[in-house]
Amino acid sequence: MTRQEFLASSGLDVRTLEWWLEQEWLIPEKTASGVRFGDIDIARARFIRELKDDIGANDEGIGVILHLVDQLHGMRQALAELRKGMRGSSD
Template identity: 70%
Template sequence: MVMTREEFLKTSGLQVTVLELWIEQEWLVPEKTPSGPCFREIDVARARLIGELQSGIGANDAGIDVILHLVDQLHGMRRALDELRREMGKPDV
């Protein structure tokens, strides 16, 4: 599901200033469209993860940067592994 900025704010529960900060820090990277930023469910999940990292475990900004970078690397490696499996003709796991 694709969401506008306003729909994302309502769904995620974020304040406008927090969203702007997280976009500036590149913790959230919405798709840019002619009508404005476009958010997806994965962005909502990522926002909830960031909130949990901050309030649930008390991670600071530097820690969140590292954690998000590692999560992104992990997802990238999983996509690469899935692509390799497809090229080899093996089913996804």
């Protein structure tokens, strides 16, 4: 989705989106025609809003939380690949 579509779907204003992009809280796909946002970006924007509004996390805390969530996600992917490889080698 385009930047305008993302803004409409996420409910963010332009200033907030620019800040989040600058902080690399959101990292949309870069294409020849510009940036493209996906469903994962919408989910991440909702998560950031929950951290800010419901939990009361400050900007520094959000950066740390997002980094940890990204690491956890990466570890889960690596574990899934390891399991897949182990199943394949036992055949």
